[in-house]
Amino acid sequence: MSFILNIETATKNCSVAIAKNGETILCKEIAEEGYSHAEKLHVFIEEVIAEAKINVHDLVAVAVSQGPGSYTGLRIGVSAAKGLCYALGIPLIAVDTLQTLASQVSFNDGLIVPMLDARRMEVYSAILNSKLETIREIQSQIITEDSFNEYAETIYFVGDCTDKCKPVLTKENFIFLEQIKYPSARDMGKISYDKYQIKDIVDVAYFEPYYLKDFMITTSKKQ
Secondary structure, eight states: OOOOEEEHHHHHHEEEEETTTEEEEEEEEEOOTTTTTTHHHHHHHHHHHTTOOOOOOGGGEEEEOOOOSOHHHHHHHHHHHHHHHHHHHEEEEEEEEEHHHHHHHHOOSSEEEEEOOOOOTTTEEEEEETTTOEEEEEEEEETTTTTTTOOOOOOOEEEETTHHTTTTTTTEEEEOTTTSSSGGGGGGGHHHHHHTTTTBBOOOTTTTOSSSSOOOOOOOOOO
């Protein structure tokens, strides 16, 4: 029996789940404007393990969202995952954040475009088919009225960019699934289990999140 702890902190959603043989059995999450990941993450980890009635030593691996996404959120999630893997001597699995987000779409036709907000009209996006196979790799792109016009298929947009992108992306084959806003650890179970079975793991010592863009530190103008 394979229990995997899944951690998703790339967005405002702080999310932790336990999956057994690829099926999520318990999930704790909260999405807040203030990014409460530092306060909530370890509490959620303890709670899901206790409520699943397993011991931390029953875990065979820890899976963590690798990005792109919030610099701070990703650092918090990866640090927690690494700490557990070191302490327990178990493998670390990296799961693509946008694939997790796209996995919430259940249509059998068309393409899926998971998007996470960057700034202004910029988003982190990818294009996948209904089997979650990558059609276009992750990009940091500026959204304009011409974006995605080369695709004739139905395109399902998901993520936290609806408010700024929907007024610009208006073609008839564009459908915004507004209820799917954030990636969740609840949807990482099958992905991480499939990776575990084929030993698709990362080096605990050297793994770094996929920020996509360099983290920028601004200097305060206050004297």
